[in-house]
Amino acid sequence: MADNSMSREHVSRRTLLKGVGAGVATTALAGQATAQNDDEYIVGLEAGASFDVAKKQANGVRFELDFGGIGKAVSGRFSDAALEALGNSPNVRYVEPNGRMHALQTTPYGIEQVDADVAIGDGETGAGANIAVIDTGIDPQHETLAENLGEGWAADDAECDADCGGGPFGGGNDIDECLEVWDDDNDHGSHCAGTAAAADNGEGVLGVAPDATLHAVKVLDCSGGGSWDGVAAGITWAADQNQVDILSMSLGGDASDVVHDAVQYADQQGKVQVAAAGNDGPCTDCVGYPAAHDEVIAVSASDENDDLADFSSTGPEVDLAAPGVDTLSTVPRDDYAEFSGTSMACPHVSGAAATLIGAGYDHSEVRQVLKDGADDIGLGDNEQGAGRLNVANSLGIEGDDGDDDDGDDGDDGDDTGDNAPDIDQFDVAARGSGPWSRADVDWAVSDEDGDLDTVTTELLDGSSVLDSQTSSVSGSSASGEHEVRTRDDPDSVRLTVTDEAGNETSETQDF
Template identity: 70%
Template structure:
């Protein structure tokens, strides 16, 4: 709970908060800087020496295992042309920028029922969460106890002399306590939402006992090169971190970042990213959120309405609070920011809580989506719905009343079970992803439908992915989209009425 001193500081910073918010608004094109810097992706077993030799200067090298290798650095136009014609070269892309996603300057913890999970002892203990961002304040009063080993790329290392840049300046901290210390505010704010400690100070995070790792790939101005971001993703995966939060992005795809995402996915990392702040718009989710391996998060407000800045599109998996979110900033301070950057760490913290409770990381996305609350937005806006941490953990609100007997004389009347009237499944395989589109229609003679859930099942009955819709009345129809990188065996459709009666049916995948 916030202290009185904390509340006073928040009010006093109200004017400055607007400035902090606008400094990082929107998204940057990934090909907007350093025209002579490129990233060259080559085959796993050949082409690396040629790429090295062609570089005027090598920044770094990547080994993504069976995915391939890459070299970033400075290349002449002639070298780029020759490399593009080399059969062992998978791609040549400019080493552009991604940036922190934030718009303005967290009630959200209660809205997603994370407080109920914490009260029930589900706190993310033993799970590691990487905040791939501008760093984390190394001495913040409600974060320091949860901090683990950090990392910073050479370009993004903390500075007390921010040179400004295309996205504004830093936060003018007086001292960098670590290379990964936060010289911007953005990363610390995300860290607080994901895992601020339950210590009676400041704010409460979704997973207050998770270990937070600062992976500083964004500079003090909020921008970071593609190779730095890829390096941070790979470093975190190599450390064995369970969850990565990426409140950053670009509207431009990047091959080297995609390589890094696939590398982390192969190592079982749950990756969560901000959908972007390009709204109002349609089909405009940025990268890396748009990648299949990443959980893409859109932003809602205190009333569960879509934030007007939130990017939307079919890649959105889930929504979370992202307007006027209160969280930590350096040093021992707090502020309200808005953006899908603020939504993403709610989901990253929830992922940590589920893993700590025993959920297989491969099942986290499906469990979060199955428990999400349908708040009445389009699928492209909310995905499966707005995050509900307690429901994902099967924690019931003690405030709910138990079922009571009615005294209307109808106790002896057996309520009818709901019916599945239509259950159609179409399947397709795209790369490593198996997909199922479910077309359904249901009805209930009592006029008391409650929910419809589609599930993609493995041969042993494990739920690989699921999607639920809240329904009502006597009939309803709709569509669900399921996907998994495992081998599904069948699709199950379940309809439930208000009395708890349910009907299920399955189809072979």
């Protein structure tokens, strides 16, 4: 696992200011931002301008950020006189105080509600897709996260701090040591990561996309807060990683030009961006940033009854709703907890985006396909957007209608279905060997109900079975090989697939 020394083609760290973050007042309320230091600012530059325009005016530089054709930015400490001069420069697009963003938390469960389990049962697990979790970090040794972890990164002022106690989300989680600079010293990032892509390994919980790869991008410190330039740097790092497909951002605050620059840059790199709408509810037209940006899929929070969570921000920017109340997921170390918040809703959608990409959808299609598959749960457009996320619907997989929870009266993705399974491949190679007649059979079967049970190959003489071989199978698809043989004279080979309901399909070929 890589650390913070990894390539930063568009992000170069300069002098770490002495005392940065010291004595800073932070807030646990989502949607608020405060400057770290009275003389810490971010200067946005034109794309063709040199970094020196701002650097030469700075008393100390934190980040140099290059957003390609969008422009550049330099963050650091500037005197009042320097700010006045920069404000009059034709090379300067904006000057803003270096504010902070915070983890959006209030407490999850929703894998079944969004029919992610149905998609997983159909073999759609997000394999090959990569999610950057831009947050407080991810526990690198968690029993259901570690096998899905890829490279990580941390902003210098958000690096893991094992001496920050008092969490969750308000001062650290008291981990004994930091195993990586992007280790989670708060709980929030690991919780979001687990919802998006906890592995299907028999441990703990199951994520929406259990075969997707997770990348920890730690931009929030142990208290759950992070600077605008650090957030922008993390977004830029993720955008520059070719393997990263989705940026999952369960954070928010006031509008920031430098964060918007980074969001636009990631959009230009073709990344799918998902963010929590915010926890300022009940309210109207109050979606926070970066969720409110056009380039980002904004996610509000619903509960297990498909009611709007009372804390959820709403507004015309909302694209989708997802479960965000009492959601169970992972926290360091090998532990689990229930949290609520639009932070918890966001990774449901991030995981769904990974599932679509793993299934072959193009990044540019993901937002619309997710919206097209969403369930209308009767909320206002500014509350649910296109509706509550439904992963199976978006993939065209028959799943739960969202109303049946008794396991008997409807198809909730777990009941045995009525559709007969299919034989997709039945290749027979007949051969003789001494007194033996043999048949080598390559087979592949599938079942849209996802409840395969057995596959049997039989060597026949008329209606008499001379030899047979049976394999136990499960899920929505399976393949394998059988060898059957006899000393008698067979005339045909029969392949039969059955499901758990007893439905069966057979095909016969001449020997």
